[in-house]
Amino acid sequence: MQGNYGVPTITLKSGKGLVVTDTTGKKYLDFLGGIATNVLGHAHPVIVRAVSKQIATLGHVSNFYSHPSGIALAAKLQELTGDNTSRIFFCNSGAEANEAALKLSRKTGRSKVVATTDSFHGRTMGALSLTGQPSKRNPFKPLLKNVKHVTFGDITAMRKAVNKKTAMVIVEPIMGEAGVIVPPFGYLKQLRDLCSEHGVLLVFDCVQTGIGRTGVWFGYEEEKIRPDVITLAKGLGGGLPLGAMITLGSNCPQFAPGEHGTTFGGNPVAASAGLAAIEFITKNRLMVSAKSFEKRLKIKLGAIRGVTEVRGRGLLIGIGLDGNYAKSLAGKLSERGILVNAPSEDTIRIAPALIVTKVQIDKFITVFKECMEEVDRG
Numbered sequence: 001m002q003g004n005y006g007v008p009t010i011t012l013k014s015g016k017g018l019v020v021t022d023t024t025g026k027k028y029l030d031f032l033g034g035i036a037t038n039v040l041g042h043a044h045p046v047i048v049r050a051v052s053k054q055i056a057t058l059g060h061v062s063n064f065y066s067h068p069s070g071i072a073l074a075a076k077l078q079e080l081t082g083d084n085t086s087r088i089f090f091c092n093s094g095a096e097a098n099e100a101a102l103k104l105s106r107k108t109g110r111s112k113v114v115a116t117t118d119s120f121h122g123r124t125m126g127a128l129s130l131t132g133q134p135s136k137r138n139p140f141k142p143l144l145k146n147v148k149h150v151t152f153g154d155i156t157a158m159r160k161a162v163n164k165k166t167a168m169v170i171v172e173p174i175m176g177e178a179g180v181i182v183p184p185f186g187y188l189k190q191l192r193d194l195c196s197e198h199g200v201l202l203v204f205d206c207v208q209t210g211i212g213r214t215g216v217w218f219g220y221e222e223e224k225i226r227p228d229v230i231t232l233a234k235g236l237g238g239g240l241p242l243g244a245m246i247t248l249g250s251n252c253p254q255f256a257p258g259e260h261g262t263t264f265g266g267n268p269v270a271a272s273a274g275l276a277a278i279e280f281i282t283k284n285r286l287m288v289s290a291k292s293f294e295k296r297l298k299i300k301l302g303a304i305r306g307v308t309e310v311r312g313r314g315l316l317i318g319i320g321l322d323g324n325y326a327k328s329l330a331g332k333l334s335e336r337g338i339l340v341n342a343p344s345e346d347t348i349r350i351a352p353a354l355i356v357t358k359v360q361i362d363k364f365i366t367v368f369k370e371c372m373e374e375v376d377r378g
């Protein structure tokens with residue numbers, strides 16, 4: 001393989017619920033969830049059933065044809081947006097969903113884009129042009145011109161950058177890869193007002209914050225506003241590769257026949273898994289439990305020596321540390337059988353499956369506390 005992921009030290013072989021097993025037989029509690037992707041954990045019966053039934057019935061058809069799972073999932077997503085004029089384009093990943101939004105924004109007749117510093121929107125050349133992390137961008141310049149990055153959470157900086165030539169503004173409701181950075185409450189609404197004033201498309205990249213992760217279906221809903229475009233992936237496929245770009249409102253541009261496409265996007269198997277995941281989350285009120293686990297994690301983790309801050313919403317949580325030892329702490333947790341990651345030098349991120357239990361949450365808190373006592377905090 002290419003060296004782009006380095007050389008992983010763990011090879012995972014199987015999983016059930018939140019527990020994964022590596023090739024040596026060691027078991028781990030998966031508190032990263034494939035980076036906010038395995039919303040129902042591993043080998044969940046409803047996903048296994050949906051996927052097995054679908055692959056045994058109709059596996060792939062190309063987008064020359066529609067199919068019942070794709071139609072049902074699109075209808076479900078439309079319902080979740082609360083807008084019967086919303087329209088869905090399915091793809092396979094977050095980068096592709098953002099590429100679709102970027103391409104769609106050209107239909108406004110404008111070409112300038114404003115995004116935020118440290119944001120993450122994917123690795124393909126268009127999505128990378130939106131991404132605001134120099135370390136990921138710099139080796140691949142020149143990227144798309146006309147993309148400006150301003151400080152996240154700073155509405156004044158955004159006001160200076162946005163004007164009548166701006167096609168779209170793209171923002172993560174909570175910046176995930178940057179270390180679970182939550183903007184001041186009201187920022188998203190201010191963005192909405194600003195974009196409406198200038199006729200600019202407001203795109204919320206909910207790839208990491210979508211599908212119940214933060215305690216609502218899409219990560220922006222607390223502010224009671226709607227963007228023009230939502231992008232989704234990660235949790236959307238219940239562990240299968242699936243992305244979506246959703247336009248809202250009848251004024252939002254739409255792709256005309258032939259203007260965009262992808263072979264696998266909205267594939268029946270991935271769509272059936274996505275539908276099963278959304279139905280299970282709804283039926284079992286997993287967003288309610290995500291909110292109560294957020295409270296518990298914030299209180300208990302916040303009281304641990306060395307923890308400076310517990311950020312995030314629902315089950316997307318960033319644990320701020322009082323030094324740059326997140327990587328060695330993540331290593332210790334892994335030795336002790338808990339998988340997390342360190343999106344920055346002083347942050348641990350957790351994004352466990354929404355089916356996590358109170359017992360597993362408490363186990364995590366206990367082991368985390370013990371590892372904090374052992375780690376060299378510098």
Ligand SMILES: *Cc1c(COP(=O)(O)O)cnc(C)c1O
Nearest residue numbers: 093094095120121122176207208
């Ligand atoms: C992961 C992520 C992406 C990219 O998704 P891929 O499926 O890896 O292309 C885009 N935006 C956000 C907010 C993400 O977290």
